[in-house]
Amino acid sequence: MTPTPSPPRPDCRPYDRMAVIGAGSWGTALAAVAAVAGRDVRLYSRDEQVAAAINTGHVNAKYLPDVPLPHSLTAVTDMAAALDGAQAVMMVVPSGAVRAVAAEVAEHIAPGVPVAICTKGIEPVTGLLMTQVAEQELGAHPLGTVSGPTFARETALGHPTAASVAFPFTHPDRLAPHESTAARFAHSLSTESFRTYISDDLVGVEIGGAVKNVIAIACGMMTGAGFAENTRAALITRGMDEMKVLAEALGGRRETVTGLSGAGDLTLTCSSTTSRNMSLGVQLGQGTARADCFDGKPVVVEGEANAASVIDLARRVGVSMPICETVDAVLTGRAELRQAFRDLWTRPIEAEPRALGISFANPVVVDATPVTDERLI
Structure with a gap:
């Protein structure tokens, strides 16, 4: 008896153009992961020297001085340039800066573009999680996070690393989970060394x-x-x-x-x-x-x-x-x-x-x- 063939697995579409806001160690590592995964990445830095070193020497001399970065990774010092044409965004700044940076991002980001807030913490006084802080400034954008046991240097060097990509699931996401924002983000960051897992439990x-x-x-x-x-x-x-x-x-x-x-x-x-x-x-x-x-x-x-x-x-x-x-x-x-x-x-x-x-x-x-x-x- 011939076994019934398994149904084909649905394809998941990655985000081709990504912006990373924040060129500290973890922001740089995530930008490197996305670039290795084949994405067109713009890494935003407020520091002109950091951006210049990434573009000319392919190294973040300030935060990851001994880690070679992909030559395809481009750093910019203009927020509008970083977000121009971006299909997905990762915001990687200190917790105390999330609100102000999110407000700045809101001025340049295209409607509906998903944003992963890759910052860990709880805002003083309000008690809000980082995605909740960003939501107050960004408005109607899918908001999630990338989080896990990830030292930046090891991640950027290509040591095997795993992380969770979490976004809330809508009803359409339940019907076609491979088309969910979380799945597309996970696909966009997957490399031979960076393994992603999908979660709908953002909290x-x-x-x-x-x-x-x-x-x-x-x-x-x-x-x-x-x-x-x-x-x-x-x-x-x-x-x-x-x-x-x-x-x-x-x-x-x-x-x-x-x-x-x-x-x-x-x-x-x-x-x-x-x-x-x-x-x-x-x-x-x-x-x-x-x-x-x-x-x-x-x-x-x-x-x-x-x-x-x-x-x-x-x-x-x-x-x-x-x-x-x-x-x-x-x-x-x-x-x-x-x-x-x-x-x-x-x-x-x-x-x-x-x-x-x-x-x-x-x-x-x-x-x-x-x-x-x-x-x-």
């Missing part, structure tokens, strides 16, 4: 990206203070639970947090001082004053900027995030590092899973005197 993906930076600072603090792998494993696992609870409270799915943009990114960021968040935590745990971290250079650390925003949002929706709260207390000087983590470890004993509903006082006696020895408890 879950964004929460994973925002919260993991704060948890990474916690892991760094404990590493710098001299604690070992048990401690870091506990912080990663319980930190992921905090991510799940917040994502679910905001309409995301717990399952998403166990994927690349959650567990994957959390594991990477909490495991290497290549992460600025982990590195900051290590330096603070070693007793280095904040002003002296990174040799006194003004390095932007997204987890530091977003710790207060994360716990503010959590409180608004009635979610407890004790690890994030501990990090914020230490960063703002409201708590001494060792005592703060001692208090974290001696919180009431709870159930895992939460559905058991068990909670009772920890039998460990906690007093108000600072910890002076090398033990956490």
Whole structure:
């Protein structure tokens, strides 16, 4: 009996012309990925020297000095030129600049062009995720993100890397998912080394990206203070639970947090001082004053900027995030590092899973005197 042939897989159309707004390390890496994937890419930089080095020497001397970039990648310093004819856009700027840059993009972008906000964080005061911030400035454009365990240098060098591409799915997207914005974006960025996965859970993906930076600072603090792998494993696992609870409270799915943009990114960021968040935590745990971290250079650390925003949002929706709260207390000087983590470890004993509903006082006696020895408890 002749087997019935499988139906042909539907084709997915990539975006041929893409713009990347922001020529920092991650923006440059994403632009390089898109160029290697065969896209016509315009990378926008405010820095004329950065743009000139990319165009003439094919290197971003400021942010990725040892990474050769595709010769087909073009950098521009004019926003209108970057967005002219773009079929899809990736915005890759610090979280504090998303609103202003989105407003600038809105002046030049063509109607209906999809925009991926490749920035992780939560806006202070408003409690908005980065795509929600951009939506207020951009209006009616499909908005999503590209997120995952992705160090920029490794990605740009072509080391095997995977990431989630997340956009909300409309009813037509459900009927023809290969034509969805998420699928087309994923196709547009796929290379032999950069593997994409498609998600319709934008909230879950964004929460994973925002919260993991704060948890990474916690892991760094404990590493710098001299604690070992048990401690870091506990912080990663319980930190992921905090991510799940917040994502679910905001309409995301717990399952998403166990994927690349959650567990994957959390594991990477909490495991290497290549992460600025982990590195900051290590330096603070070693007793280095904040002003002296990174040799006194003004390095932007997204987890530091977003710790207060994360716990503010959590409180608004009635979610407890004790690890994030501990990090914020230490960063703002409201708590001494060792005592703060001692208090974290001696919180009431709870159930895992939460559905058991068990909670009772920890039998460990906690007093108000600072910890002076090398033990956490």
